Amino acid sequence: MLRSGVLNFVLGAFVFTVLIAVGSFVGYLVAYHTYGRWLSGKIFNLDKNAKVPSRVLNDDIDFVPTSKGVVFGHHFTSIAGTGPIVGPAIAVFWGWLPALLWVFFGSIFIGAVHDFGTLVISLRNRGETIGEYSGKIVAPRARILFLVILFMSLSIVLAVFGLVIAMIFAEYPETVLPVWITMPLAVALGVWTHRRGGRLFTASLIALVIVYASIYVGSYYLPIDLSEILSLPVLGSFPNIVMIWTVILLVYCAVASILPVWCLLQPRDLINSQQLIIVLSLLLIGVIVSALSGQADIVASAPMIATQLPLDSPPIFPFLFITIACGAVSGFHCLVSSGTSSKQIASEPDALYVGYGSMLLEGGLAIIVILACCAGIGMGEFSRVKSDSGYSYEVKTNPDSGVALVGREAWQSRYDSSKPWSSFRLKDKVGAFIHGGANFLKSIGIPFKLGVSLIAVLVAAFAATTLDSATRLQRYIIQEFGSHVGVPVLNNRFVATGIAVGVAGLFATIPASSSAGPGSGGLILWPLFGVTNQLLAGLAFMVIVFYLRRKNKPIIFALIPMVAMLVIPIWAMLWNMFNERSGWAFDTDQYHLLFFGVLILILQLWMIVEGTIVWVKTRGVLGLDPIT
Numbered sequence: 001m002l003r004s005g006v007l008n009f010v011l012g013a014f015v016f017t018v019l020i021a022v023g024s025f026v027g028y029l030v031a032y033h034t035y036g037r038w039l040s041g042k043i044f045n046l047d048k049n050a051k052v053p054s055r056v057l058n059d060d061i062d063f064v065p066t067s068k069g070v071v072f073g074h075h076f077t078s079i080a081g082t083g084p085i086v087g088p089a090i091a092v093f094w095g096w097l098p099a100l101l102w103v104f105f106g107s108i109f110i111g112a113v114h115d116f117g118t119l120v121i122s123l124r125n126r127g128e129t130i131g132e133y134s135g136k137i138v139a140p141r142a143r144i145l146f147l148v149i150l151f152m153s154l155s156i157v158l159a160v161f162g163l164v165i166a167m168i169f170a171e172y173p174e175t176v177l178p179v180w181i182t183m184p185l186a187v188a189l190g191v192w193t194h195r196r197g198g199r200l201f202t203a204s205l206i207a208l209v210i211v212y213a214s215i216y217v218g219s220y221y222l223p224i225d226l227s228e229i230l231s232l233p234v235l236g237s238f239p240n241i242v243m244i245w246t247v248i249l250l251v252y253c254a255v256a257s258i259l260p261v262w263c264l265l266q267p268r269d270l271i272n273s274q275q276l277i278i279v280l281s282l283l284l285i286g287v288i289v290s291a292l293s294g295q296a297d298i299v300a301s302a303p304m305i306a307t308q309l310p311l312d313s314p315p316i317f318p319f320l321f322i323t324i325a326c327g328a329v330s331g332f333h334c335l336v337s338s339g340t341s342s343k344q345i346a347s348e349p350d351a352l353y354v355g356y357g358s359m360l361l362e363g364g365l366a367i368i369v370i371l372a373c374c375a376g377i378g379m380g381e382f383s384r385v386k387s388d389s390g391y392s393y394e395v396k397t398n399p400d401s402g403v404a405l406v407g408r409e410a411w412q413s414r415y416d417s418s419k420p421w422s423s424f425r426l427k428d429k430v431g432a433f434i435h436g437g438a439n440f441l442k443s444i445g446i447p448f449k450l451g452v453s454l455i456a457v458l459v460a461a462f463a464a465t466t467l468d469s470a471t472r473l474q475r476y477i478i479q480e481f482g483s484h485v486g487v488p489v490l491n492n493r494f495v496a497t498g499i500a501v502g503v504a505g506l507f508a509t510i511p512a513s514s515s516a517g518p519g520s521g522g523l524i525l526w527p528l529f530g531v532t533n534q535l536l537a538g539l540a541f542m543v544i545v546f547y548l549r550r551k552n553k554p555i556i557f558a559l560i561p562m563v564a565m566l567v568i569p570i571w572a573m574l575w576n577m578f579n580e581r582s583g584w585a586f587d588t589d590q591y592h593l594l595f596f597g598v599l600i601l602i603l604q605l606w607m608i609v610e611g612t613i614v615w616v617k618t619r620g621v622l623g624l625d626p627i628t
Helices: 001-043 068-080 083-095 095-122 132-138 142-172 173-194 200-220 242-259 265-292 316-323 331-337 351-376 408-414 426-441 446-487 493-509 526-550 556-580 588-619
Strands: 382-387 390-395
Touching: 001 095, 001 351, 001 426, 068 083, 068 265, 068 331, 068 351, 068 446, 083 095, 083 316, 083 351, 083 426, 083 446, 095 132, 095 351, 095 556, 132 142, 132 331, 132 446, 132 526, 132 556, 142 173, 142 242, 142 331, 142 426, 142 446, 142 493, 142 526, 142 588, 173 200, 173 265, 173 446, 200 265, 200 382, 200 446, 242 446, 242 493, 265 351, 265 390, 265 426, 265 446, 316 390, 316 493, 316 526, 316 556, 331 446, 351 408, 390 446, 408 426, 426 446, 446 493, 526 556, 526 588, 556 588
Parallel strands: none
Antiparallel strands: 382 390
């Protein structure tokens, strides 16, 4: 009996929880030093003596040669955002095993190849975005098509991520102080290192200590709750706090996207990346400690493969591969690779570390999210309680028995399969990661309340990084579009930034429904986000395949992901439109989604047709501009 109990413990809590975490990170290290180095050496032939845009086109604003560690920080925090958190946190309702397999293998063989390939191509073509370059590598008309698709995709990103950050600020007021204090610290670091010659890495560690001190202050002494501040009699009543935060964030994005990259973007992203590495390390230790103590058991807490699903929920195929984008593969990453990172890399070999390595680390983050939303939540659920003295957390109990919710019962409180799919709220799933992660941190002595703040700040800071990077990328897209349609005024970075922020603000202002109110407009196009994002990845793979074909390089390793990332999103889009239960074509309230969905499909299919027409003519024909 004793032997059987020990065996069950080892096979349950230890193997399936600890080995998932440790084994995944070891697997990523092996992949980086094998598959990654094969790509960099045999396929893309990275050359340390090659000219790069940051040196040839150095303007001290967008093109700035930078050490690979700093560029890694920018690239990783920009591609991560809330994507590798939200996607896995939702997808585990299908079961944790499918989510885990897609994240692990997808990030190695699809996502990292996508990010690395688009980064190298942009590096060798004056730091142009992948949309601009597609006109040379595929066909001239493809350039305009791609730029329009990129504009639509980034508009959705800005609307959705702005909403997510505003929601976190409203839900977790303790995150406001540490997230915003990072901004002046980053500017001070930028001036200190770029103008005064100071050492960025050492100064960033000091800044990180200040950020962590502000997390403690924000948690216990100074949570900034606008709902209380703005309801003071002298200021009047402002019921829609999310809308106010959205406006503030868009103003910040407009300023941040115009400033030189060394002034805010680089130092802030370095601080955030250091914050992520510390929290991720603590979470990994927490997983090991809590599993070894028998508290965290992913097998007992959540279904390996779910057999009972919420009413009207989408099928696992193809929607698993749409729901989990960042963490496995995401089309948005090609914009960061070719939009900002390629303009900062100082040497071609750095592209492996920045492009391939960042995606693997993002996969590691997604795996920790899966564990937190399953094994972490299974350790116990808590309710957030507001009182005159601030915020506290109380253990959730079964209303019938009064016993604390743990294991499968705790998981079901977040992922109740008896409820309809429409009741699944975004903030609840983000909260699953925050609370599950805080349980891991609690197992190593960090108070639950402080753990919630650490992880919530991480989520908000990453989302803010992605938001202002996306604004800068949108500015590049608008400027490139202006050059090709003959509208010089669009080349002005202030005008282009104003348009980018204005479109995002328009989406935010429109209420998602009569009951939602202003500030929820990002939810209007949320159902399009995953499909559009993955279709963008397929088109980026098309550019990679054409590039390699023109250089007489092997293409099969990129061709298979290209086909998959074109077919699967189109399949998902058609299901969204025409399924009998909830298809947009059958619901008058969803006609806007039907319109934009049809438009996106037409643009994508047109791009595919353009590629097919010129396919036979491209082998061995470069047609590339030299970097000089």
